[in-house]
Amino acid sequence: MARIQAGDALARFRVLDLSRVRAGPTCVRMLADFGADVIRIEPPPGIDANDNMFVDSRCSGDFQNLNRNKRSLTLNLKQPQGLAVFMRLVRDADVVIENWRPDVKQRLGVDYESLRRVNPRIVLASISGYGQDGPYAARPGFDQVIQGMGGLMSVTGHAGQGPLRAGIAVADSSTGLYAALGIMAALLEREHSGEGQWVHTSLLHSQIAMMDFQAARYLNEGVVPVQNGNDHPTASPMGLFRAQDGDLNIGVAGEGNWLRFCKVLGRPDWLTDPRFLTERDRIAHRADLKEAIETVLATGPLEQWAQQLNDAGVPAGPVYTMDQMFADPQVQHMKATALATTSTGKTCTYITQPVSLSRTPASIQAAAPDCGEHTDEVLREAGYTDLQIAELHAAAVV
Structure with missing residues (x-):
């Protein structure tokens, strides 16, 4: 198949996606939905014991929503041949996105300095739990842990009932969006300077930013916010009230x-x-x-x-349940969902991008790929012959 182009806004950019779980794929999904040529680079099966973390099935709704509009290439970066293939792809790419612990990219040889020697225009986006340096840099970062350390759990829930996590992955999802914004800024700046740069963000910093007015109240007025249940801390009446039937x-x-x-x-x-x-x-x-x-x-x-x-x-x-929310006439009018069919023939329903562009809108053109579904296709585009591709398969590089 030809490259997937879900829109025109970012169609001139190629993205190499090394990310996993949620924050990174959330970032990449935005770029893919607006038309970037996204190649999801995955280790061949059996290489990484954590590769399918939180993934029930590649046909699950969550995996499909995170990874639609992407192509998949399997590549073992721990082998010299695999690294050579990756660097060959970097030559013609615009963005590389990863969310490993900070030291992993140095060990693999795909850190920013290594990438820019191959392509000075490359933008590397790194997502981590706690930042690229500092006392916690080596720690693994999971959304719920960050919700706690970033202050969110301390203000969520009813007073006296203890900390409560939010029902969605606030730290992960917001970090993905912040990373996408940083990538856009770097690509815009590159049009002026001709050079790429290293963009990095963390779950912890993003969660702190999401604390917004609560954090600002503490920093400027010295107010340590507490749990207020459904009541707004600085306005009244603003909250949840019982009517006759709900x-x-x-x-x-x-x-x-x-x-x-x-x-x-x-x-x-x-x-x-x-x-x-x-x-x-x-x-x-x-x-x-x-x-x-x-x-x-x-x-x-x-x-x-x-x-x-x-x-x-x-x-x-x-206050809607999920089924009531999607049945609401305004939600349906906004076309908040779209359909696509997987390679197995299953029709999945996807959440559309909430940002609308009048001339170059985002769209959902393809379901999430099978692991390595586009390996040979991407390698041919990079100039590899069929014989070379067969040799890479035989050596378990792809």
């Missing part, structure tokens, strides 16, 4: 929203209640306010209140 998220921040909120609920008296006069007052008397609000909401169904509040300009919405 839970409703309501966001009332600012006096204008508070005025509209009281009007919708038919409680203008709250505007003069000394407990609720200001945002600070409403935070101080959050429990009283919640009880009063839920007394009113109990008189009507959730959908009715959500509609009335949104019509008045007050943000509100239900």
Whole structure:
């Protein structure tokens, strides 16, 4: 088959993907969906005992979503012939992405200085748990461990019930997105300088960045944030409230929203209640306010209140389960999913890119590849003859 081109925006770039698990593949997926020619380089079966970490099956929804729009080449980088093949690919590549522990690339000979000697325009993106140097650099980094060390678990959950992990891989996924942004910046800069550079980010730093206003409150006001359950720490009423038939998220921040909120609920008296006069007052008397609000909401169904509040300009919405979320008419209107068929004939459903470009949009053109599915094809593109390819197979290099 010809190279996979899911879009035009990044079609001029070739990416060599050495990454595994989630953070790296999340980064590469974004590049692939916008049209980059991505070659996923995997060790031949049996070389790396951790190669299938968190992978039930290559046909599982998670693996498919992370690795669609990519080609697969098997290559044993621990063999000199394998390293030679890789460097031959580097000559014509734009980006290399890896998420090993920092010392692995030096041991294999694929560190930035080695790559730039072959191709000065190459951009190397390195993703690690704790950074490329420092006292924790050699530590393995897993999402939940980083959620804990990065502060997220300390503010997640209900007060007094202990730390709680987020239900998704926040550190992994955000690091992948930050890495993709760094790659884009390096490629844009290369158009001016003609030179590549080393881009690196870590799960820990990304998680700290994701702490955003909570971290900024501590750094500038000295406030150590705590668990607030479903209540927003700096606004009230903003949280989860029980209606007649379910839970409703309501966001009332600012006096204008508070005025509209009281009007919708038919409680203008709250505007003069000394407990609720200001945002600070409403935070101080959050429990009283919640009880009063839920007394009113109990008189009507959730959908009715959500509609009335949104019509008045007050943000509100239900708490969906996954099936309810994908059935929502707005989600369907946004085309948040797309279909593709694997090499086994299985049709998989994929989550589309949430970023829309008016002229050069992303798309999903191909399912995730079988291990080594495009090995011979990629080697031929690199100039290897059929005889040379057969010799590489025979030597277990590919």
